Amino acid sequence: MLLGVLLTWALIAYLRGLLRADPAPALHGAGLALVVLNAVMLALLGSGIWFGRESGAPHRRLGVVLLLGALGTAMALYALAPDVGSGFFISMAGLWMLLMWLPVPGGITVSALTIAVIGGLGEVFASGGADLGQMAAVAGITLGALASRRGKAAQEATRRAEAANAVLAERSHIAREIHDILAHSLSAQIVHLEGRGCCWRGTATASRPWTGSSAHGTSPAPAWRRPGGPWPRSAGRYRSPKRSSRSSPRSSTPVPGGPATCA
Template sequence: MNRWTQWPSRQALSRQGVPRVRLMINTGMWVFGASLLLWDVVRDDAFPRWARIVLLAAVAGCAATVYAFRRVTVDHRLGPALALLALLLGAGAALRAVGADNPAAAVWIVGVVVSMERLPLMAGLPAGIVAACSFTIFGDHSLPGGLAAGLGFLLVGYTLRLDEEARGTGYRLLEQERAARRAEAQSAALAERARIAREIHDVLAHSLSAQLVHLEAARLLVERGEDRAMVLERVVAARRMARHGLAETRQALYALRGEMAPVEDFLRESASTEGARFETEGEPRELAAEAGLAVRRVAQEALTNVRKHAPGARVELRLVYRTDEVLLEIRDGGARETSAGGPAATGAGYGLRGMRERAELLGGTLEAGPADGGFVVRLRVPA
């Protein structure tokens, strides 16, 4: 946009973002200046009493005009602003005509400053020049002094304009930053909800489906009049799956909240329980909640698959901390059964296929397949 036709921003023209101390100082300066003018009128014995009352009303009217001018410029209303400015300069001329030189000079000075400060330069500069010329020509001072003073007031108004534009820009940037932070917080909250929902779904989907299978089997056994012990076995299995699912759900929530033991301690305990060998490489560090949870889940799934498909096989767990990722490798050296779904579809947990999807959501990878007569599962996640 052309700078000559551009208004100062509404933030610059309003009081938004102005410190309270600065507002108090600005208000105090305006009140002090108006008080000096009123006092000058009151103590001027050149006017009769009734004339001084009229002059006081005129000065008060000029102050009200300046206030109205400031309000309409905030809304970028050029027509009303120019009309009010013309009224102000006319009031200055009237005051000069009746001999109130000091109030007239003050009105013209204010006209110069507010024109340059608050109007588009295309309108503010000519209006400011008119006010400055009125001050120079009709003021009680020499022509060179009046010209220098008028030019100085023009520069003061333009300097105030630049200062307010800088403040308005800073305020807009601050508001944009706050909006970005609010959006970021909302996005983080939604992502957290999605993570919790996905984790609970992974846990409960397996647990509830297993319970349903056992309970449906129990129903069929009851309908066929089978032995009570067989029915009870299915019910007990369903209850066991329910307890297991509840424990896994709690564990998932603790992990998402960062309230679980470090990943390294968890893997060491799991390896000890399964009789596996565990080792680490690199500098240990705390992992993000989702990365740590993925490592736990893959380790659980892989160890469960070893227990089911290669019982008694030698198992090695290796956790490697790298610069920008963490690697988990579970390797066994025993024979492995195969099934229609493959190893990725079996296990007490959620399947290595589901773990692969979890790793991809984190920007990582999961590889699983035969290696050196056994089977290896290798997880990489950013950390």
């Protein structure tokens, strides 16, 4: 917006100054020099802005060099026609671009040299001395460009901070997801290992030989402690044979695997 206003103002001032220039544009003498210098300045200014619009180092350096040449040509036009200063007004766009592209110390140096050259040329060639209005215009362009540059730097810093915060938030989210997955996995492994430990202890206890004893002697091993497994249900049962007149009164048939019977 500001750059467009400056370009429009510079173009209008340039056309008015060129028509009222002394010497007037012509095809010989000082008039021809005026036309050539204007053409060279416009060519350098346009090509410098065109090449410098890219952020690449080779193109930006070439643009800076061309814009510096445009400023030098504008100073030559000011020396040729100091009362008009048409070349100076149109070169304000180049000065703005230099202040935006160069480092801050370099931009301030270019601006200070421009003010000094305008003052010196005005004292030498102008009838009324140095043009303070043009010098003030250069100072205003410098301050405006520096303020705009600082605003862009603040916006860039804000954008980078927002991007860094977004990255940190995404990393925190991923870390929480990994933590939850690992916690669930470890919990399941712990429960699984505890279950296997209980099963192992039960198997080891069941495989031991029974050594228990009672007051009446060694008692038979419980079913869950016998290596061969539990006895059949009929193993501990036996029936006394029915007495008959033909069998002996005290005879009995022992049951294999059961307790012994006394005769």
